[in-house]
Every structure is written in C-alpha cells, then in structure tokens.
Amino acid sequence: MKTTILTDIEGTTSSISFVRDVLFPYARDALPDFVREHGHDPRVRHWLDVVAVENGGLCQDAMIAETLQGWIDQDRKHTALKALQGLIWEAGYREGDFTAPLYPDVAPALRAWHAAGHGLAVYSSGSVPAQKLLFSHTDAGDLVPLFRDFFDTEIGHKRDADSYRLIADRLDRSPGDILFLSDVVAELDAAREAGMRTVLLDRIEDYPQPRITDDATHGHARAEAFSQVTP
Numbered sequence: 001m002k003t004t005i006l007t008d009i010e011g012t013t014s015s016i017s018f019v020r021d022v023l024f025p026y027a028r029d030a031l032p033d034f035v036r037e038h039g040h041d042p043r044v045r046h047w048l049d050v051v052a053v054e055n056g057g058l059c060q061d062a063m064i065a066e067t068l069q070g071w072i073d074q075d076r077k078h079t080a081l082k083a084l085q086g087l088i089w090e091a092g093y094r095e096g097d098f099t100a101p102l103y104p105d106v107a108p109a110l111r112a113w114h115a116a117g118h119g120l121a122v123y124s125s126g127s128v129p130a131q132k133l134l135f136s137h138t139d140a141g142d143l144v145p146l147f148r149d150f151f152d153t154e155i156g157h158k159r160d161a162d163s164y165r166l167i168a169d170r171l172d173r174s175p176g177d178i179l180f181l182s183d184v185v186a187e188l189d190a191a192r193e194a195g196m197r198t199v200l201l202d203r204i205e206d207y208p209q210p211r212i213t214d215d216a217t218h219g220h221a222r223a224e225a226f227s228q229v230t231p
Contacts, residue, residue, distance in 0.1 A: 011183030086130035109226035
C-alpha cells in the first residue's frame with residue numbers, strides 16, 4: 001500500500017515569513033472592523049463568545065478585538081483566534097489582496113505524489129479552513145483537490161504523540177505507513193514516538209544555518225526540498 005504523506009505548512013510548504021509578514025499583520029489590522037461588521041454572524045459570534053468567557057466575561061466586542069490583537073502579537077496558538085483569522089483571510093484571498101506563495105519544489109512534488117497514488121494530508125496549527133484557503137489560493141493554483149484530509153490543533157497539540165496516533169486513526173492508516181514532513185524537530189519527535197516515519201525539512205530560506213548534526217536533527221532524515229523526499 002502506498003505511503004500517506006502528512007505535511008506541515010509554515011517552514012515546510014510555505015515560508016514562515018509569509019504567515020508572519022503578510023497573513024498575521026493583515027488579520028491584526030482587519031480585526032476591529034471585521035468584528036464590528038460581522039459580530040452578529042453566527043460563525044463569528046461563537047468564537048467571540050469563547051474569547052469573552054475565557055477572559056472573565058468581556059462584554060464589549062471592541063475589547064475582544066483588542067484581546068485577539070494581543071494574542072496575534074504573542075503568536076498565541078488559540079483555536080478561536082485561528083478560526084477568526086481564517087475568516088478574515090478568506091476575505092483577503094477572495095478580494096485578491098494576496099495569494100499564498102509555496103516553495104518552488106512543493107507543487108510539483110505534491111502533484112507527482114498524488115499521481116503516484118500516495119495519500120496527502122495536512123497537519124498545521126492554523127485552522128482547517130485557513131489551511132484550505134491557503135492551498136486553494138496558491139501561486140501554483142488550487143491544490144486542495146490533491147489532499148485527502150486536513151488537521152489542526154483541535155485534534156491535539158503538534159508536540160504530543162497522541163495527536164499523531166489519532167490522525168493515523170482518522171486516516172485509517174497504520175502510523176508506520178505515514179510519513180510526516182515538518183521543519184520543527186519537536187513535532188517530528190512526537191510523530192516518531194507515535195510510530196510515523198519522519199523527514200526534517202531544513203529550508204535555507206527560513207533556517208540559514210543548516211541543521212545537519214545529530215543534536216540538531218534528533219536523528220530524523222533531513223531534506224532541503226520536497227524533491228529530496230522519498231515516500
């Protein structure tokens with residue numbers, strides 16, 4: 001049976017700088033107006049209420065927006081923030097304010113793996129809707145049809161081996177039949193603990209100091225591009 005390839009996004013398929021320098025600032029700037037204009041939308045209201053309850057019952061949407069902006073500044077990985085960011089980015093993609101750049105080797109490899117019968121899935125800290133938005137608006141076109149499934153932190157923390165066990169169960173695959181690609185060694189450690197195969201993506205654009213020693217790689221296979229990955 002063919003390998004299922006599970007991939008991270010930031011630092012793996014797309015530069016960390018795109019999220020940090022484009023998506024995060026866009027969402028931060030748009031938050032106050034977005035909350036004011038869409039706060040009554042049930043999709044938005046749900047997540048605003050989650051933030052309010054977790055912060056002692058914030059009663060004003062403007063205060064909730066300020067809290068969310070603070071979380072962006074802190075790079076906090078909160079499910080409510082990720083969901084609201086995804087809704088904001090949806091508008092940005094739709095209006096053509098930006099497209100998602102991929103490393104040049106990514107789209108050809110994904111298409112080749114898909115054509116060869118390998119299953120493809122994503123596991124990222126960004127929300128599933130945000131993941132689908134990114135892959136449907138890449139500079140290489142709409143790649144969403146290539147993927148079997150998408151997973152975010154609702155399934156569990158990316159540095160927790162149980163998250164990868166649950167993903168394998170959802171994909172109906174043995175962990176040993178799944179290859180996880182990430183630029184974060186601690187995530188790869190967790191995936192390996194769960195029984196998955198692993199490859200460290202060491203992108204020189206994001207990590208100019210190569211991670212080549214055992215101390216740096218923790219013994220994971222290393223690649224600088226998807227073209228060097230063998231499923």
